[in-house]
Amino acid sequence: MMTLTFGLLTISGLLLLLRRGATPWGWALVLAALALGVVIFAHDVDFSSNLGLQL
Amino acid sequence: MKDVDLSPDFARVLNFVGVMAMIAILLGAYAYQFSYRDVPCTLCLLQRVAMLAVATGAAMNLMLGPSPRYYGVCLVSALFGIGISIRQSLLHINPFFDTKTGEPTLEATANPPFGESVMGLNLYVWGVVIFAVVILAAAVMLFFQDQFKPARREPKWLGRLAVVGVAALLVVAALETLTTFLECGLGDCPNNGGWTWWIAS
Numbered sequence: 001m002m003t004l005t006f007g008l009l010t011i012s013g014l015l016l017l018l019r020r021g022a023t024p025w026g027w028a029l030v031l032a033a034l035a036l037g038v039v040i041f042a043h044d045v046d047f048s049s050n051l052g053l054q055l
Numbered sequence: 056m057k058d059v060d061l062s063p064d065f066a067r068v069l070n071f072v073g074v075m076a077m078i079a080i081l082l083g084a085y086a087y088q089f090s091y092r093d094v095p096c097t098l099c100l101l102q103r104v105a106m107l108a109v110a111t112g113a114a115m116n117l118m119l120g121p122s123p124r125y126y127g128v129c130l131v132s133a134l135f136g137i138g139i140s141i142r143q144s145l146l147h148i149n150p151f152f153d154t155k156t157g158e159p160t161l162e163a164t165a166n167p168p169f170g171e172s173v174m175g176l177n178l179y180v181w182g183v184v185i186f187a188v189v190i191l192a193a194a195v196m197l198f199f200q201d202q203f204k205p206a207r208r209e210p211k212w213l214g215r216l217a218v219v220g221v222a223a224l225l226v227v228a229a230l231e232t233l234t235t236f237l238e239c240g241l242g243d244c245p246n247n248g249g250w251t252w253w254i255a256s
Contacts (some may be wrong), residue, residue, distance in 0.1 A: 002100050002239050006232040009107045013225040016111070016118050017218070026115055027128050030108050034135050038102050040137060043243070044097050 003027050008033040060089045063121055064213055066202035070116040073129075073192070078109035078227050080185060084178065085141040085230075093170050097244045098143040102182045105136025107228055109189050114224050118217045121202040124192050128131030135165060142170070147177070 012029035061069075080201030081103060088095060095103070120124070147169060151160055170178060196202075238244060 001242070002097070002104075002244050003232060003236040003241055005104050006107070006228065006235050009104065009111060010228040012111055012230050013228045015219060016114055017221045017225055025132065027112070027117075027124060030111050030128050030132065033104060034108055034132060037101050037135060037139075040097065041101055041127065041142075045142075 001036065001043075005033045005036045005040065008036065059144050060201035060226060061196075061199035063204065063206035064210065066121040066196065067217065070113040070121070071216055071220045073113040073189075073204075074110050074117060074224055077106050077113070078223055079212060081106055081110075081227050081231070085234075087171075087173065087178065091171050094245070096169060098139055099169075099178065100239075100244060101139045102136055102143075103134050103231060104181065105139065105186065107224075107231060108132035109136070110224050110227075114221050117220050120206055121196075123197065126197055129193045133186045133238065135192065137183060137186035137190070139188060140179050143179035144177075144183060145169050147179075157201060174220070179236070 010028050010034070012026050014031070015026050084099075084103065087093065109129050109132045112132060113188075114126050114130065115125040116122065149160075173181065176184070208217075235244075
């Protein structure tokens with residue numbers, strides 16, 4: 001999952017380098033990578049125990 | 056009173072500085088990782104994702120010309136990053152959380168920080184500082200509206216600068232993808248370090 005997240009950012013950088021014109025794919029891929037990051041984060045946190053304790 | 060404003064070209068140069076600063080931080084994290092032989096945890100990698108995304112937003116401003124949308128990419132990425140950094144800082148502040156087992160505990164523990172400190176602060180605390188600076192910088196940049204006006208013909212040197220900045224970003228992004236694949240494969244990443252063959256050899 002984390003590899004895929006970095007992979008999306010790499011593709012976004014590649015699109016930026018190859019295509020000088022504005023392309024919505026560039027920033028859409030960055031937002032997709034961040035969304036994947038949120039999924040990984042939510043998967044990593046044990047909401048049932050330690051988050052409750054910390055708050 | 057005449058407004059103080061920013062030309063599109065100068066805004067692009069400032070974004071180039073931003074891209075390079077983020078690349079320097081990511082390379083610094085690599086230097087730390089290999090010198091201390093410290094495999095990054097899941098939260099550490101997520102902070103790198105956020106830094107790379109901030110750099111990509113700045114690279115879009117650099118390559119395609121400044122746009123509020125690209126500053127938005129920087130802001131959203133930095134907000135994500137600061138959330139992760141604060142979460143990791145809180146994990147190590149809270150004495151009722153055992154970082155060795157990853158479980159809450161009713162007995163107060165020493166709760167050691169993750170990894171070595173750099174200039175007195177741990178990397179995740181630096182993360183909070185860096186992402187706060189990015190948020191402030193992107194917000195201040197949005198005050199200057201002249202940068203969003205259509206630019207005159209692009210100077211050649213600026214075009215070259217943009218290619219250099221984006222190419223450097225692409226190299227670092229590809230490197231991060233490769234090392235993350237070597238550490239995590241296509242599944243979940245191991246928490247609390249754990250030696251892997253590529254760093255232990």
